[in-house]
Amino acid sequence: MEKFTVHTGLVAPLDRANVDTDAIIPKQFLKSIKRSGFGPNLFDAWRYRDAGVPGMDNAKRPLNPDFVLNQARFRGATILLARTNFGCGSSREHAPWALLDFGFRAVIAPSFGEIFFNNAFKNGLLPIVLAEGEVDALFHDVAAFPGFRLSIDLDRQTVAAADGAKIMRFEIDPFRKYCLLTGLDEIGLTLRHADEIRAFEARRRAEQPWLFG
Amino acid sequence: MVKTLYDKLWESHVVHSEEDGTALLYVDRHLVHEVTSPQAFEALKLAGRKVWRTDSVVATADHNTPTTDWQLGIDGIVDPTSKLQVKTLDDNIRSFGAKAYFPFLDPRQGIVHVIGPENGATLPGMTVVCGDSHTSTHGAFACLAFGIGTSEVEHVLATQCLLSRKSRSMLVQVDGALSRGVTAKDIVLALIGRIGTAGGTGYAIEYAGSAIRALSMEGRMTVCNMTIEAGARCGMVAVDDTTIEYLRGRPFAPQGELWDRAVAQWRALESDPGAKFDRVVTLDAREIKPQVTWGTSPEMVVAIDERVPDPDREKDATRREGMARALEYMGLAPNTLMGAIRIDKVFIGSCTNSRIEDLRAAAAVVKGRRVASSVKLALVVPGSGQVKRQAEREGLDRVFREAGFEWREPGCSMCLAMNADRLEPGERCASTSNRNFEGRQGTGGRTHLVSPEMAAAAAVAGHFVDVRRQWR
Numbered sequence: 001m002e003k004f005t006v007h008t009g010l011v012a013p014l015d016r017a018n019v020d021t022d023a024i025i026p027k028q029f030l031k032s033i034k035r036s037g038f039g040p041n042l043f044d045a046w047r048y049r050d051a052g053v054p055g056m057d058n059a060k061r062p063l064n065p066d067f068v069l070n071q072a073r074f075r076g077a078t079i080l081l082a083r084t085n086f087g088c089g090s091s092r093e094h095a096p097w098a099l100l101d102f103g104f105r106a107v108i109a110p111s112f113g114e115i116f117f118n119n120a121f122k123n124g125l126l127p128i129v130l131a132e133g134e135v136d137a138l139f140h141d142v143a144a145f146p147g148f149r150l151s152i153d154l155d156r157q158t159v160a161a162a163d164g165a166k167i168m169r170f171e172i173d174p175f176r177k178y179c180l181l182t183g184l185d186e187i188g189l190t191l192r193h194a195d196e197i198r199a200f201e202a203r204r205r206a207e208q209p210w211l212f213g
Numbered sequence: 214m215v216k217t218l219y220d221k222l223w224e225s226h227v228v229h230s231e232e233d234g235t236a237l238l239y240v241d242r243h244l245v246h247e248v249t250s251p252q253a254f255e256a257l258k259l260a261g262r263k264v265w266r267t268d269s270v271v272a273t274a275d276h277n278t279p280t281t282d283w284q285l286g287i288d289g290i291v292d293p294t295s296k297l298q299v300k301t302l303d304d305n306i307r308s309f310g311a312k313a314y315f316p317f318l319d320p321r322q323g324i325v326h327v328i329g330p331e332n333g334a335t336l337p338g339m340t341v342v343c344g345d346s347h348t349s350t351h352g353a354f355a356c357l358a359f360g361i362g363t364s365e366v367e368h369v370l371a372t373q374c375l376l377s378r379k380s381r382s383m384l385v386q387v388d389g390a391l392s393r394g395v396t397a398k399d400i401v402l403a404l405i406g407r408i409g410t411a412g413g414t415g416y417a418i419e420y421a422g423s424a425i426r427a428l429s430m431e432g433r434m435t436v437c438n439m440t441i442e443a444g445a446r447c448g449m450v451a452v453d454d455t456t457i458e459y460l461r462g463r464p465f466a467p468q469g470e471l472w473d474r475a476v477a478q479w480r481a482l483e484s485d486p487g488a489k490f491d492r493v494v495t496l497d498a499r500e501i502k503p504q505v506t507w508g509t510s511p512e513m514v515v516a517i518d519e520r521v522p523d524p525d526r527e528k529d530a531t532r533r534e535g536m537a538r539a540l541e542y543m544g545l546a547p548n549t550l551m552g553a554i555r556i557d558k559v560f561i562g563s564c565t566n567s568r569i570e571d572l573r574a575a576a577a578v579v580k581g582r583r584v585a586s587s588v589k590l591a592l593v594v595p596g597s598g599q600v601k602r603q604a605e606r607e608g609l610d611r612v613f614r615e616a617g618f619e620w621r622e623p624g625c626s627m628c629l630a631m632n633a634d635r636l637e638p639g640e641r642c643a644s645t646s647n648r649n650f651e652g653r654q655g656t657g658g659r660t661h662l663v664s665p666e667m668a669a670a671a672a673v674a675g676h677f678v679d680v681r682r683q684w685r
């Protein structure tokens with residue numbers, strides 16, 4: 001997993017509540033057995049004018065000029081600003097894979113779908129929960145100031161306007177923070193407890209043998 | 214100390230705790246399907262790791278599999294990428310192993326959340342995980358069951374554990390008797406309408422009350438299934454006689470002396486009297502009417518005798534815009550009577566409503582009637598091979614066929630339209646599935662979520678009708 005420490009980048013606003021995982025990456029693209037290459041189909045139904053199917057040359061497809069990520073001023077954005085319940089819906093990890101593949105490193109929203117929230121961490125995409133009012137203000141700033149950038153400092157747990165005028169704090173579980181800061185392999189970490197797992201398993205097998213075999 | 218069911222399930226699975234409360238939870242049952250597992254197996258291979266406990270794995274192919282032309286075998290999967298996923302699962306299970314595998318074309322193949330319970334592979338007190346958000350279904354058996362992403366699938370395969378943090382607890386208390394024609398689906402849709410799709414975020418939900426007790430296991434599974442649509446990762450129901458009777462004699466359930474021992478332990482799987490929940494929501498079952506969604510989120514739902522809401526009456530700007538956008542996508546005008554909405558297709562299936570009881574209920578409405586001529590396609594897709602054969606033994610397939618429904622092979626089918634079953638742009642569907650998101654059932658398709666009875670009645674009428682009034 002890629003580490004996350006400090007990141008500064010252009011912010012793109014996606015002003016809709018309840019953006020679901022089907023919208024982030026439509027199911028026809030889940031047939032891939034790889035983890036990469038989903039970026040061109042991120043928000044496919046909103047981004048393009050035609051119906052997307054796997055294997056198309058996405059560079060040749062007609063873009064929807066109204067969709068925010070197609071607007072020149074947001075080209076190269078690495079921070080997505082979103083509304084409540086972002087990433088609700090399915091467990092598909094293809095959603096964070098697509099966001100990362102597109103170039104995003106962080107998503108800021110008042111709340112997230114829980115499985116998406118988890119999946120994001122596992123891939124080095126930082127989901128940041130800010131208060132509704134703070135998110136509102138950020139939507140305002142993004143609209144008002146072309147080229148609006150934010151700086152995210154994971155260690156200090158802050159989101160700051162690039163000019164330093166505004167600093168907001170966010171919460172994160174210490175364990176998740178540690179994994180993200182160090183880019184550690186969680187499986188490796190867990191396997192350090194292999195003896196505890198085996199002991200637990202042995203007890204369980206004795207008490208509830210029907211769960212085994 | 215008094216404990217909730219969730220406390221009990223949680224505490225009995227903690228292997229190790231970090232200082233901040235992150236816990237290593239032991240996983241008893243790992244369900245695997247073709248869409249969310251290939252990258253996990255691949256990563257495992259690359260890292261040279263083994264599956265920790267293959268006898269915890271139960272696998273099937275369901276999302277991509279066709280519902281017609283099974284006699285063609287694997288070549289019946291026309292889409293080469295779908296075929297590759299199904300074959301990749303075959304390869305992975307062959308090389309890594311599993312307790313049970315129901316591949317494409319197997320007589321017991323079916324939707325992963327249908328085959329687990331019907332084979333007794335889901336047992337009370339288990340932790341059940343799957344790379345699929347509707348794993349919440351299995352909570353109906355007093356399991357701690359939730360959906361995980363592919364990295365977590367890999368983590369569970371490699372370590373038999375999951376890193377997790379305890380949620381807050383919510384009690385959803387549903388008392389009173391449901392009216393005839395009102396179902397488990399309507400309970401859960403009404404709940405989502407009440408608390409919203411983010412209302413359960415951060416919570417584990419326990420369903421209780423006389424209306425829940427009165428539900429069959431199929432009904433409880435329907436309710437727990439859609440818990441994820443209320444924002445909560447897991448929903449659960451305490452063990453009672455209904456749970457135990459359902460499990461008796463199932464292939465993977467314990468037998469003989471072990472069965473008695475198991476039952477004795479399962480009986481304790483309920484919240485202690487006086488247990489405290491962080492939030493309590495109460496619903497009066499007598500007041501719940503058949504529900505129909507009108508928008509592109511399951512919370513956009515009203516009763517059949519109501520109208521499509523008017524965004525102009527919504528004060529919150531984000532919500533108002535969301536409603537207007539949903540109505541535009543759905544091709545609906547504000548204030549339209551729900552009963553006036555005409556449909557093009559009907560889908561009876563999915564892990565929410567494709568079990569035998571669902572098919573019986575739909576067939577009872579359809580029996581002796583015909584699908585309206587304006588309806589282009591009415592599909593029944595049983596949840597599994599076993600459900601299909603049971604329905605055929607009862608003659609339900611004939612009832613559906615004679616009415617003009619197509620009777621298909623089991624799978625996820627038009628719930629998410631990864632196979633050939635889908636809506637065309639602009640088509641409107643009465644669907645017993647769980648998500649009405651934009652494009653879910655096909656690009657540009659318009660989904661209205663309803664119960665099996667309501668879907669069946671809509672098929673016959675050509676538009677939504679109140680199943681309590683008609684044909685009962």
Ligand code: SF4
Pocket residue numbers: 275276324325326345347563564565624625628629646647
């Ligand atoms: S039936 Fe639908 S919701 Fe259920 S597992 Fe299949 S695709 Fe997912």
